[in-house]
Amino acid sequence: MKLPAINPLPALLLLLLGSVLLALHTGPVTVNWPEAWRAPMDSVDGLILWQLRLPRVLLALAVGATLGLAGAALQGLLRNPLADPALVGVSSCAALGAVLVLYSGLAGAAWWLLPAGGMAGAALAVVIVFLLAGRDSSVLTLILAGVAINAVMSSLIAMALNFAPNPFALSEIVFWLLGSVANRSFQDLAISLPFMLLGWAVLLSTGRFLDALTLGEDSARSLGFASGRLRWRLVLGVACCVGAAISVSGNIGFVGLVVPHLLRPWVGYQPSRLLLASALAGASLLVLADVLAQTLSPGQELKLGVVTALVGGPFFLHLVYRTRNNLL
Amino acid sequence: MRARAFALLVLALVVESSVAQARPQRIASLNLCTDQLLLLLVEPQRIVSLSYWAVRPEASYYVDRVPPGIQLNHGRAEEVLPQHPDLILAGQFTDGRMVEALRRLGYPIEVVDVPTSLSQAEAHIRAFGALVGEPERAAHLIAAMQAREAQIRARRYRDAPLAVIYAANGVSAGGGTLMNEILDVVGLRNLAAELGMQGYGQLSLESLVAARPDMLVLEWRSEQTDAVAQGILHHPAMQALARHARRVVLPPRLTVCVGPMVFDAMEQLLP
Numbered sequence: 001m002k003l004p005a006i007n008p009l010p011a012l013l014l015l016l017l018g019s020v021l022l023a024l025h026t027g028p029v030t031v032n033w034p035e036a037w038r039a040p041m042d043s044v045d046g047l048i049l050w051q052l053r054l055p056r057v058l059l060a061l062a063v064g065a066t067l068g069l070a071g072a073a074l075q076g077l078l079r080n081p082l083a084d085p086a087l088v089g090v091s092s093c094a095a096l097g098a099v100l101v102l103y104s105g106l107a108g109a110a111w112w113l114l115p116a117g118g119m120a121g122a123a124l125a126v127v128i129v130f131l132l133a134g135r136d137s138s139v140l141t142l143i144l145a146g147v148a149i150n151a152v153m154s155s156l157i158a159m160a161l162n163f164a165p166n167p168f169a170l171s172e173i174v175f176w177l178l179g180s181v182a183n184r185s186f187q188d189l190a191i192s193l194p195f196m197l198l199g200w201a202v203l204l205s206t207g208r209f210l211d212a213l214t215l216g217e218d219s220a221r222s223l224g225f226a227s228g229r230l231r232w233r234l235v236l237g238v239a240c241c242v243g244a245a246i247s248v249s250g251n252i253g254f255v256g257l258v259v260p261h262l263l264r265p266w267v268g269y270q271p272s273r274l275l276l277a278s279a280l281a282g283a284s285l286l287v288l289a290d291v292l293a294q295t296l297s298p299g300q301e302l303k304l305g306v307v308t309a310l311v312g313g314p315f316f317l318h319l320v321y322r323t324r325n326n327l328l
Numbered sequence: 329m330r331a332r333a334f335a336l337l338v339l340a341l342v343v344e345s346s347v348a349q350a351r352p353q354r355i356a357s358l359n360l361c362t363d364q365l366l367l368l369l370v371e372p373q374r375i376v377s378l379s380y381w382a383v384r385p386e387a388s389y390y391v392d393r394v395p396p397g398i399q400l401n402h403g404r405a406e407e408v409l410p411q412h413p414d415l416i417l418a419g420q421f422t423d424g425r426m427v428e429a430l431r432r433l434g435y436p437i438e439v440v441d442v443p444t445s446l447s448q449a450e451a452h453i454r455a456f457g458a459l460v461g462e463p464e465r466a467a468h469l470i471a472a473m474q475a476r477e478a479q480i481r482a483r484r485y486r487d488a489p490l491a492v493i494y495a496a497n498g499v500s501a502g503g504g505t506l507m508n509e510i511l512d513v514v515g516l517r518n519l520a521a522e523l524g525m526q527g528y529g530q531l532s533l534e535s536l537v538a539a540r541p542d543m544l545v546l547e548w549r550s551e552q553t554d555a556v557a558q559g560i561l562h563h564p565a566m567q568a569l570a571r572h573a574r575r576v577v578l579p580p581r582l583t584v585c586v587g588p589m590v591f592d593a594m595e596q597l598l599p
Contacts, residue, residue: 171497299529
């Protein structure tokens with residue numbers, strides 16, 4: 001499929017803006033906007049718009065951008081179309097890190113400990129994936145490594161939550177495995193956003209290296225890239241933003257898989273241009289998924305991961321079908 | 329004359345032994361609510377096992393009555409069988425397959441319909457008293473509970489303020505629940521019930537903020553504040569709401585089971 005080389009960024013920005021406005025209009029209560037503008041702190045409408053909906057939408061946006069960007073970066077780094085933070089186990093490992101910090105009671109000691117737990121988990125998983133499936137690995141190795149990591153991490157999460165002195169173990173397991181941004185406040189955004197921004201900056205700075213990597217590791221090196229150091233920079237960037245995102249939203253799958261795939265033809269199959277586009281599209285996708293999570297089943301909201309898997313699962317099957325020759 | 333006296337003696341012995349038989353001496357309970365009723369109605373020497381919830385202060389109101397050193401079970405029959413119980417008490421939510429298996433094997437297991445509302449309490453306590461051989465104590469307990477309810481009703485709100493029950497994960501209690509009855513006795517309106525909720529369900533923080541309740545009744549487990557489920561109770565919007573509403577925190581031990589402790593919950597809600 002060859003598409004005219006247009007710049008998709010303006011369109012993606014518009015899409016994101018539209019998604020955010022739609023999400024701010026979504027909820028069980030009809031908000032009186034003029035009233036919410038007039039009295040942002042004192043009125044009920046102001047409270048609902050600024051304290052309930054805005055942090056939720058912004059968090060969905062930031063987490064979606066993180067997952068889209070990290071998916072694009074991992075696919076470029078591993079030169080593998082099925083690399084995605086959730087699929088290869090980075091997200092579930094990050095969730096385990098956050099779970100261990102949160103339920104051991106450490107999270108109260110310092111604001112950065114919760115995202116730090118997520119980042120440590122994510123870093124561990126990226127390193128495992130990288131060691132298992134790093135160089136010239138087949139798609140199959142990567143996916144199988146992901147299946148194994150995900151299985152172990154999910155059961156460790158369930159186990160940690162069962163041991164925690166916590167009567168909500170079941171609902172907490174569902175939160176960490178399927179993710180949600182419901183009822184999150186600016187505080188959750190404040191502790192995670194700095195690390196997400198840092199991770200984004202690191203990943204966006206590696207675009208040219210990813211372009212060179214498409215020619216192969218040796219060519220990249222011969223073009224003057226310090227490939228060892230740059231690879232570690234990518235690993236740390238992914239761990240930083242994915243870990244921080246997952247530690248406040250739980251594990252949300254498929255965003256990092258679907259988004260880069262849909263966008264690749266629009267950026268001329270160029271990894272460097274894919275990065276920013278994937279971040280914007282990932283943000284829109286997750287904001288829209290959150291709108292669906294609230295509207296598909298009012299009363300008892302769906303978890304975000306349910307919606308993304310509903311969209312992403314069939315897409316993943318389609319990808320497996322298309323790449324099955326490489327798998328065998 | 330002597331023969332008659334002998335016959336009376338025999339009769340008295342028979343009656344006494346049948347009463348003794350009707351009074352189980354080694355009672356095991358697998359359910360927190362039957363635990364608590366047992367501790368209220370039966371001498372501690374006649375209890376051989378309680379559920380492990382009975383010693384947890386967040387869930388059990390009568391922790392200090394639990395006989396020291398008593399075996400604590402986790403709701404599984406195999407734990408209590410070695411104690412040779414002559415009565416095993418299970419709740420209606422105890423694993424039905426286990427109850428059936430024990431019945432087939434001939435063990436004296438009784439499934440008690442643990443009440444979920446105050447209106448069922450009287451009949452339930454009376455039946456429970458008969459089951460454990462303490463009908464008089466059960467009658468006393470019922471009378472004491474009725475007297476307390478009458479006292480509380482006399483002090484109830486006259487202007488029907490709007491209250492909302494809110495717990496971890498945004499769970500609220502609507503119509504047909506014990507919490508709804510508690511609010512009703514005290515003279516409070518229940519927001520969740522007015523929004524059409526039946527039983528327990530999730531109430532969005534948005535609907536809660538929009539309704540501007542006069543009273544927030546929070547179920548708080550202070551020892552587990554780090555769980556994600558609790559996050560909703562720390563949300564800034566809740567704190568903004570609490571500036572204009574009376575906030576009452578009820579520990580779960582007051583409302584998990586139907587019993588005298590629900591009146592303590594009511595006392596805290598009174599004007």
